[in-house]
Amino acid sequence: MGETKNILIVGVGGQGTILASRVLSNVLQKIGLEVKVSEIHGMAQRGGSVVTQVRYGQKVASPIIPEGQADIILAFEKLEALRWLTYLKEEGIILINDQRIDPMPVIIGAMEYPDALDNIRQRTRNVLVIDALKAAQEAGNVKTVNIVLLGLLAKFMNIDQDVWLETIEETVPSKFLQANLKAFKAGLATTENLNLNKN
Amino acid sequence: MKKLLTGNEAIARGAWEAGVTVCTAYPGTPSTEITENAALYNEIYAEWSPNEKVALEVGLGAAIGGARALVAMKHVGVNVAADPLFTLSYTGINAGLVLVSADDPGMHSSQNEQDNRHFGKAAKIPILEPSDSQEAKEFTKIAFELSETFDTPVILRITTRVAHSQSLVELEPRQEIHLRKYEKNIQKYVMMPGFARPRHKVVEARLEKLKEYAESFPFNRMELRRPEIGIIASGVVYQYVRESLPDASTLKLALTYPLPRKLLEEFASKVETLYVIEELDPFIEEQLKAWGIKVHGKDTFPVVGEILPEIIKQKLGPLFGEENPKTKVQDPCASFPNVPVRPPVMCPGCPHRGVFYVLQKLKLTVTGDIGCYTLGAQAPLNAIDTTICMGASIGAAIGMEKARGKEFARQLVAVIGDSTFIHSGITGLIDAVYNKATTTVIILDNRTTAMTGHQDNPVNGRTIKGETTKEVDLPLLAKAAGVNRVVEVDPFDLAKLETTIKEELAAEEPSVIISKRQCALLAKNFDTPCQVITAECIGCLRCMKIGCPCIIKEGKKVRINATQCVGCNLCASVCPSGAIRKEGAANG
Structure with a gap:
């Protein structure tokens, strides 16, 4: 029996993490794996910190990823990447959207927005940062940031591209399909590699 | 065919497969999606009831009337529905009735983390606890069978992680259940003392039968592995145990009330050291101790919050020769003190914001309630003094006035949402009028039940099935309760809002200010940024x-x-x- 793999998707309520995790979990189911997904929502949809945990393998028991066990963290926002960094495995990789969304303590001036990327690079080697908003704009729809990031995730998952595209087609509304497919391919075609930022 | 479903979707599916035709609820995280999904089936009549008590009453009416009924609510909703629940235990049902209680250990979206298994024990009705979506569906169907076999309501108790986690579920066809015959039977259904006394005996006899049945209940499962450590668990915690301690002997309990004494004693005799791992209260542990079974539980695991897999690994992993895991269980924020928290906030364009700005500006004491507007308690608005439960704002304001006098009430308002007002605020308002308080109530009418995800309610004129219906006329309702001073304002007109609040505070009688504007996530109220x-x-x-x-x-x-x-x-x-x-x- 293969081991259970863990992907943590983090972001801010309203960024589209839920759609991204839905596509991901459907892809995993499609290739015949057992999948469990845990999503905490409720008050979180009001601009709070949101997290989706996706676990997959031949057999999965708990729907929750223990701290320090995520193989991949896909972060839609920099501060959230830092917040959840303790969930990353030592050899795990963290993919980060270079976007800043100020939380209320920063907005009201009670706290500073930290240098998240610097903090993360000091603690882990496998960091990749992309500007998904720019890629989404280039794909023709700023709202496809989540699918750009999904494409980036796919780059590290070794699953046939057609399965992803087919699943996106089944999941997103048809009038946004072309923009989403383009966004996914843009994410997948990311040329930056891990570890480039280490020196 | 297998499908990835949340626990809540699976319960709705299970109800449909079990031939349910009536599903009622008041929205509340983490239970809301059960009813939203049940409403998608044409065979099921579904409704948002004004509160959980009405939901259970409609459910029991349906069940006594001969149809299988599912009633869903969050844990604190069961407090509201407790009155019918306890006596429904006496009357029993006709067709099956299942009450889903969605508990929230860790308080992801709740004001407390009460353990609702106590309700099953107190009302003497069985409790089933599924551990994933497949079981959520199966146990829903089993719950209906149990309900009808033993003539009792059954509690299906889930927690946030079961409700909101997705796992694969085998889909099956619907079982068509014929409407049962309804026969008038006042000895069974009219609970006045003369009839209730014999029914209490029926309840006790039923409980004895259930205890016997529990011993052979096939979903309570003993899994013998290494004999040194035995673990008793139910719900999602069972999954955490399998994950964290795969070699441990485990007794998985599906029916957590009544408990199978002989099975538990047998399991205890087969292992050297016994643990119960259960979230929140030592519900199973206390019963084991009362039976003289030696067991560890809350001496090792917390009463407060969720019991996550890493806690189990940390506490018991070393007993299996594992090294103490390197990573410590901690609040992720604690490891980076420079990471600001990101609490939920009122959305851009939220109609509540202006109201709280004015309340803060006027430095008023504000009794609050449950809804998005509870966020008005946070910085920088800092405009709420109390939040206890659904509907408490108005009663609390009356009490403060009675304690501190009318002068204090000149600086005191109660705020409550439209759905919350209908849920249980109206009774408070009647109290204000009847007992001559001078309370100023602001109803934050955003035309929806917003916090739980925009459910329709009696104020907005739409049902869960998307049909139009009669709207409750809030001003007329307040007037009928005896409030003379009822004013509607637009919360984006700050000047008018401020003047109105000042005027109503000055009046020596109860007033209702209705701050009316649709939720910003639903309405496209505005144009350019x-x-x-x-x-x-x-x-x-x-x-x-x-x-x-x-x-x-x-x-x-x-x-x-x-x-x-x-x-x-x-x-x-x-x-x-x-x-x-x-x-x-x-x-x-």
Whole structure:
């Protein structure tokens, strides 16, 4: 029996993490794996910190990823990447959207927005940062940031591209399909590699 | 066919497969999606009831009337529905009735983390606890069988992790259940003392039968592995145990009330050291101890919060020769003290924001209630003094006035949402009138039950099935309760709002102010975003006091995040120098 793999998707309520995790979990189911997904929502949809945990393998028991066990963290926002960094495995990789969304303590001036990327690079080697908003704009729809990031995730998952595209087609509304497919391919075609930022 | 479903979707599916035709609920995280999904089936009549008590009453009417009924609510909702629940235990049902209690250990979205297994024990009715979505569906169906076999309501108790986690579920066809015959039977269904006394005996006899049945209940499962450690678990914690301690002997309990004494004794005899791992209260542990079974539980595991897999690994992993895991269980924020928290906030364009800005400006004491507007308690609005439960704002304001006098009430308001007011605020308002308080109540009418995800309610004229229906006329309702002073205001008209609040506070009688504007996530109330004309900004930062996530401080002045701003103009109306205008608007 293969081991259970863990992907943590983090972001801010309203960024589209839920759609991204839905596509991901459907892809995993499609290739015949057992999948469990845990999503905490409720008050979180009001601009709070949101997290989706996706676990997959031949057999999965708990729907929750223990701290320090995520193989991949896909972060839609920099501060959230830092917040959840303790969930990353030592050899795990963290993919980060270079976007800043100020939380209320920063907005009201009670706290500073930290240098998240610097903090993360000091603690882990496998960091990749992309500007998904720019890629989404280039794909023709700023709202496809989540699918750009999904494409980036796919780059590290070794699953046939057609399965992803087919699943996106089944999941997103048809009038946004072309923009989403383009966004996914843009994410997948990311040329930056891990570890480039280490020196 | 297998499908990835949340626990809540699976329960709705299970109800449909079990031939349910009536499903009732009041929305509440983490239970809401059960009823939303049940409503999608044409064979099921579904409703949002005004509160959980009505939901259970409609459910019991359906069950006594001969149809299988599912009633869903969050844990604190069962407090509201407890009155019918306890006596329904006496009457029993006709067709099956299952009450889903969605508990929230860790309080992801709740005001407390009470353990509702106590309700099953107190009302003497069985409790089933599924551990994933497949079981959520199966146990729903089993619960209906148990309900009818033993003539009792059954509690299906889930927690947030079961409700909101997705796992694969085998889909099966619907079992068509014929409406059972309804026969008048006042000895069974009219609970006055003469009839209730014999029914109590029936309840006790039923419980004895259930105890016997529990011993052979096939879903309570003993899994013998290494004999040194035995673990008793139910619900999602069972999954955590399998994950964290795969070699441990485990007794998985599906029926957690009544408990199978012989099975538990047998399991205890087969292992050297016995643990119960259960979230929240030592419900199973206390019963084991009462039977003289030696067991560890809350001496090792916390009563407060969730019991996550890493806690189990940390506490018991070393007993299996594992090294103490390197990573410690900790709040992720604690490991990076420089990471600001990101609490939920009122959305851009939220109609509640202006109300709380004014309340804070007037330095009033504010009794609050349950809904998005509870966020008005946070900085920078800081405008709420109390939040206890659904509907408590009005009663609390009356009590404060009775304790501290009418002068205090001149500086005191109760705030409550439209759905919450219907749920249990109206009774408080009647109390204010009847007992001669001078309470000022602000109903924050955003035309929806917003916090739980925009469910329709009796005020907005739509049912869960999307049909139009009669709207409750809030002003008329308040007037009928005896309130003479009822005013409607637009919360974006801050000047009018402030004058109105001052006037109503001054009046020596109860008043109701209805602040009416649809939720910003539903309404497209506005057009172009606002912008700050930097040259005109005097840096007073008054606009930051409204707590809008779009306004960002930059140096000594502010700017507006145009991608998030919906152009509600509230910031412009508090700006003393007129520096905030709609994008593209001419200067001056």
